[in-house]
Amino acid sequence: xxxxxxxxxxxxxxxxxxxxxxxxxxxxxxxxxxxxxxxxxxxxxxxxxxxxxxxxxxxxxxxxxxxxxxxxxxxxxxxxxxxxxxxxxxxxxxxxxxxxxxxxxxxxxxxxxxxxxxxxxxxxxxxxxxxxxxxxxxxxxxxxxxxxxxxxxxxxxxxxxxxxxxxxxxxxxxxxxxxxxxxxxxxxxxxxxxxxxxxxxxxxxxxxxxxxxxxxxxxxxxxxxxxxxxxxxxxxxxxxxxxxxxxxxxxxxxxxxxxxxxxxxxxxxxxxxxxxxxxxxxxxxxxxxxxxxxxxx
Ligand SMILES: [Zn+2]
Numbered sequence: 001x002x003x004x005x006x007x008x009x010x011x012x013x014x015x016x017x018x019x020x021x022x023x024x025x026x027x028x029x030x031x032x033x034x035x036x037x038x039x040x041x042x043x044x045x046x047x048x049x050x051x052x053x054x055x056x057x058x059x060x061x062x063x064x065x066x067x068x069x070x071x072x073x074x075x076x077x078x079x080x081x082x083x084x085x086x087x088x089x090x091x092x093x094x095x096x097x098x099x100x101x102x103x104x105x106x107x108x109x110x111x112x113x114x115x116x117x118x119x120x121x122x123x124x125x126x127x128x129x130x131x132x133x134x135x136x137x138x139x140x141x142x143x144x145x146x147x148x149x150x151x152x153x154x155x156x157x158x159x160x161x162x163x164x165x166x167x168x169x170x171x172x173x174x175x176x177x178x179x180x181x182x183x184x185x186x187x188x189x190x191x192x193x194x195x196x197x198x199x200x201x202x203x204x205x206x207x208x209x210x211x212x213x214x215x216x217x218x219x220x221x222x223x224x225x226x227x228x229x230x231x232x233x234x235x236x237x238x239x240x241x242x243x244x245x246x247x248x249x250x251x252x253x254x255x256x257x258x259x260x261x262x263x264x265x266x267x268x269x270x271x272x273x274x275x276x277x278x279x280x281x282x283x284x285x286x287x288x289x290x291x292x293x294x295x296x297x
Pocket of ligand 1: 117118121135136139
């Protein structure tokens with residue numbers, strides 16, 4: 001299940017003075033300070049820097065650089081197996097909190113998506129609550145794409161998962177547009193569906209880098225989590241980076257109207273057929289371009 005969950009009460013950020021000395025990761029010129037909960041098993045604590053470095057490299061690969069020059073990442077203990085949840089706060093510096101079981105098997109960290117998801121939030125301006133679907137949609141969509149581009153997950157796995165999950169993002173009876181339907185499904189998967197539609201349409205209209213190129217332009221224009229922007233400014237800035245109005249048009253269509261997308265037709269065009277990828281589909285090359293490997297950074 002993909003969702004941002006409020007942390008349990010009492011899991012405040014660990015201050016460096018109360019926990020072990022923080023570790024520092026340098027990723028693409030950005031400085032990430034790691035602060036550990038001192039209840040984490042030593043073997044797990046030793047594995048955390050590599051886990052977060054791989055996540056940060058995947059995010060830097062997608063955006064061209066890590067989204068903010070400095071951030072603090074608090075790794076805190078939580079009940080239950082594996083990485084449980086994360087959240088992002090604006091700071092400064094921006095703070096990510098990632099909660100995992102103190103006895104998590106370090107081998108599980110390679111399959112984690114939460115760290116990348118939270119880091120992607122850092123590349124998008126803070127938005128009004130009605131537009132949370134765009135923040136979560138970008139974080140959810142780009143997480144999978146960035147991990148595929150970085151080799152942390154297989155493209156086929158990404159597409160199978162999107163095909164399985166995206167129907168949840170369709171409007172249900174009584175739903176309004178994306179701005180008016182603050183349910184979990186519409187926020188996370190409706191937002192992800194918006195991003196996939198945008199990525200495909202941007203590329204079909206000639207932006208070779210699609211949504212990645214648009215979001216890199218947004219970041220280059222100062223649009224990171226360090227600032228709070230109106231959604232129209234976010235979308236217009238991203239559109240301007242590729243010389244289009246695609247994102248603004250999609251928003252106008254979907255913001256206050258429940259638009260049902262013909263997903264079967266979309267998957268047929270992209271060549272996503274159940275658990276198989278078809279290379280003879282009309283947009284197979286476009287689909288491959290979305291997950292093509294980023295140059296190492
Ligand atoms: Zn999120």
